[in-house]
Amino acid sequence: MSWTTNxxxxxxxxxxxxxxxxxxxxxxxVCQSLGVLTPLPYEGGLLDAYARILGEPSFFSxxxxxxxxxxxxxxxxxxxxxxxxxxxxxxxxxLAGAALIYKIPLILPHIAVAFVVLVFWSRSxxxxxxxxxxxxxxxxxxxxxxxxxxxxxxxxxxxxLKGAPFAMLLVLALLARFxxxxxxxxxxLGASGTRIFxxxxxxxxxxxxxxxxxxxxLYSFGAFDxxxxxxxxxPGMLSIHVYNLYFKHDLVRRPxxxxxxxxxxxxxxxxxxxxSKAVRRLENGVRKL
Amino acid sequence: MIRKFVLLAALGTMLTLPxxxxxxxxxxxxxxMPFDRIEEQSRGSQVRWYMFGGWAHVNDWVDSYVxxxxxxxxxxxxxxxxxxxxxxxxxLLNEKAAGKRTGTIDLLWINGENFKNARKAGLLFxxxxxxxxxxQRYVDPESVAFDFGYPVDGYExxxxxxxxxxxxxxxxxxxxxxxTATLKAWIRANPGRFTYPQxxxxxGSAFIRQVLYAVTGGHEQYLNGWDPDLxxxxxxxxxxWLNEIEPFLWQKGRTYPKDSAVLDTLFSRGEVxxxxxxxxxxxxxxxFEGSYPDTVRTFVLKDGSIYNTHFTAIPFNSPNKAGAxxxxxxxxxxxxxxxxxxxxxxxxxxALDPDRLTPEQRNQFQSVDLGPATLGSDQxxxxxxxxxxxxxxxxxxxxxxTHVLDN
Numbered sequence: 001m002s003w004t005t006n007x008x009x010x011x012x013x014x015x016x017x018x019x020x021x022x023x024x025x026x027x028x029x030v031c032q033s034l035g036v037l038t039p040l041p042y043e044g045g046l047l048d049a050y051a052r053i054l055g056e057p058s059f060f061s062x063x064x065x066x067x068x069x070x071x072x073x074x075x076x077x078x079x080x081x082x083x084x085x086x087x088x089x090x091x092x093x094x095l096a097g098a099a100l101i102y103k104i105p106l107i108l109p110h111i112a113v114a115f116v117v118l119v120f121w122s123r124s125x126x127x128x129x130x131x132x133x134x135x136x137x138x139x140x141x142x143x144x145x146x147x148x149x150x151x152x153x154x155x156x157x158x159x160x161l162k163g164a165p166f167a168m169l170l171v172l173a174l175l176a177r178f179x180x181x182x183x184x185x186x187x188x189l190g191a192s193g194t195r196i197f198x199x200x201x202x203x204x205x206x207x208x209x210x211x212x213x214x215x216x217x218l219y220s221f222g223a224f225d226x227x228x229x230x231x232x233x234x235p236g237m238l239s240i241h242v243y244n245l246y247f248k249h250d251l252v253r254r255p256x257x258x259x260x261x262x263x264x265x266x267x268x269x270x271x272x273x274x275x276s277k278a279v280r281r282l283e284n285g286v287r288k289l
Numbered sequence: 290m291i292r293k294f295v296l297l298a299a300l301g302t303m304l305t306l307p308x309x310x311x312x313x314x315x316x317x318x319x320x321x322m323p324f325d326r327i328e329e330q331s332r333g334s335q336v337r338w339y340m341f342g343g344w345a346h347v348n349d350w351v352d353s354y355v356x357x358x359x360x361x362x363x364x365x366x367x368x369x370x371x372x373x374x375x376x377x378x379x380x381l382l383n384e385k386a387a388g389k390r391t392g393t394i395d396l397l398w399i400n401g402e403n404f405k406n407a408r409k410a411g412l413l414f415x416x417x418x419x420x421x422x423x424x425q426r427y428v429d430p431e432s433v434a435f436d437f438g439y440p441v442d443g444y445e446x447x448x449x450x451x452x453x454x455x456x457x458x459x460x461x462x463x464x465x466x467x468x469t470a471t472l473k474a475w476i477r478a479n480p481g482r483f484t485y486p487q488x489x490x491x492x493g494s495a496f497i498r499q500v501l502y503a504v505t506g507g508h509e510q511y512l513n514g515w516d517p518d519l520x521x522x523x524x525x526x527x528x529x530w531l532n533e534i535e536p537f538l539w540q541k542g543r544t545y546p547k548d549s550a551v552l553d554t555l556f557s558r559g560e561v562x563x564x565x566x567x568x569x570x571x572x573x574x575x576x577f578e579g580s581y582p583d584t585v586r587t588f589v590l591k592d593g594s595i596y597n598t599h600f601t602a603i604p605f606n607s608p609n610k611a612g613a614x615x616x617x618x619x620x621x622x623x624x625x626x627x628x629x630x631x632x633x634x635x636x637x638x639x640a641l642d643p644d645r646l647t648p649e650q651r652n653q654f655q656s657v658d659l660g661p662a663t664l665g666s667d668q669x670x671x672x673x674x675x676x677x678x679x680x681x682x683x684x685x686x687x688x689x690x691t692h693v694l695d696n
Binding site for chain 2: 148
């Protein structure tokens with residue numbers, strides 16, 4: 001037995017489920033998007049489903065909107081997460097334990113966070129009541145229409161709430177191994193706090209920051225649960241569109257649902273490749289300490 | 290690399306290989322067996338009923354009354370599994386593709402598009418409906434020949450009847466609109482106080498079908514099956530109607546409630562003036578539940594209110610088809626239909642033919658107190674119009690997205 005076969009055999013408990021479940025799923029999705037192996041015999045041509053989807057202007061507005069929600073929420077989560085992690089790391093030891101509460105949103109399911117946002121931010125919600133009670137607004141209806149603004153603010157809020165602690169977790173793991181003497185030296189040489197953060201700390205944290213961004217971005221780009229609670233009708237999120245096509249329409253349209261999923265998957269792969277290339281190019285220009 | 294692809298392809302095929310081979314002999318024999326032997330065979334078994342689980346009162350009725358009677362009369366253990374119809378149809382599709390001959394579902398609560406999808410993909414066992422003694426005795430075959438224009442052919446047994454109604458709070462609105470035209474005038478005169486669930490939601494989709502009938506000259510023209518020219522000619526009238534009210538809807542029509550549950554919430558909070566439901570006792574149920582005020586009443590528009598029949602069906606791979614048939618037969622019995630008709634339990638309308646009942650049985654149905662919020666059949670029947678064939682339904686849902694939502 002060759003070395004590779006041996007290795008494959010030993011990896012098989014992990015590889016097999018991966019191949020069957022993940023690759024099998026992707027394979028089936030791509031096939032069905034082409035009208036092959038569909039539940040009902042499909043009469044259209046191979047690329048008909050793609051042509052139909054790409055012929056709809058609303059597909060592009062949904063795609064763009066999903067990108068916006070994903071980019072905005074991942075950026076907010078990563079920025080907030082990194083800054084908070086840095087602050088928590090600087091806390092005196094006895095307070096660091098208390099800071100563990102940041103992990104609470106991590107264990108809350110996404111759907112629960114969506115409900116939290118709904119309960120707090122709707123015009124009949126808790127924040128509106130508090131503002132009204134404090135006399136900040138004349139009536140509950142004067143509260144800003146956050147959930148129906150047309151900008152997906154509710155979803156962005158929910159994803160950021162859920163994503164920030166995740167970014168913190170990754171960043172804190174790197175900070176734990178950070179050599180504090182570098183900061184002390186910089187401070188002795190007269191560097192300001194901001195300068196220290198941007199020139200010394202941030203470049204060290206970059207791997208965690210980038211990883212967190214990619215994961216959060218792709219998750220919010222494709223996920224379903226938060227949009228199911230918080231999204232508006234137009235522009236709709238892609239995941240909701242796929243859900244409707246898959247569960248609520250005629251079986252004949254199954255290839256369209258699968259074609260959207262395939263395009264989303266292709267986009268995710270492309271995004272990871274382009275993002276990592278861009279990051280690598282940027283980092284090559286940075287002086288290594 | 291190539292080997293990897295071959296492996297992948299093989300795995301893919303394995304996952305999707307259609308189930309071939311003859312149907313289970315036992316299942317075929319079941320269709321020739323006298324019903325009392327089927328009952329005998331199902332005694333002491335377990336029946337798993339997959340049904341929409343979004344209504345607490347219906348769940349209660351199934352868990353207490355239906356399960357109790359099944360246990361008492363046949364010793365059958367009824368297990369209710371809550372699942373949306375679209376989801377269990379997909380589950381069955383996957384099981385069929387994976388060649389799973391023995392599934393987990395014995396009975397489905399189903400109708401419309403989901404029935405058509407399931408039937409077309411060969412997911413259903415049958416024809417069994419005509420075998421059920423209560424169907425033979427009490428159901429008018431004409432009334433259940435089609436389900437949204439798709440032939441039933443005995444692959445599902447009737448279970449109940451529903452009709453589209455509007456709801457309003459009489460404490461806020463004195464006289465609700467009587468016709469589709471006055472409804473439009475009302476909406477335009479009262480900006481922000483009306484909306485409808487976003488199709489393809491079940492209720493929202495029914496609302497636009499009803500408007501289609503009203504603004505294009507009635508339902509008769511659509512009942513002869515799918516006619517693309519007719520649709521192309523008539524649908525724009527509907528899109529115009531809906532687009533003309535859009536700026537006057539809740540949230541200025543920028544967004545629509547995702548489903549009827551969201552509309553119910555808006556209505557109960559008084560944000561919108563009208564609720565709507567495909568279930569005539571819906572408002573009364575909500576009053577019993579405490580989520581609607583006592584002053585809520587139901588009304589219908591004079592130019593037509595859509596009705597449909599809902600059914601039960603048995604999957605091709607049900608492990609207990611005999612038990613499923615006994616349950617389907619019990620559900621369409623006079624006892625079960627009467628209990629179901631009582632609004633305290635549910636209020637769902639019977640799918641029985643009144644002419645086939647004894648005077649005494651008819652009396653029992655007539656003496657059920659539907660509650661003040663539910664309309665009686667004297668008000669519902671005159672305006673009842675049949676459902677549209679499902680090809681129109683699909684075209685309307687897609688057209689709504691293109692011409693109203695994305696417009």
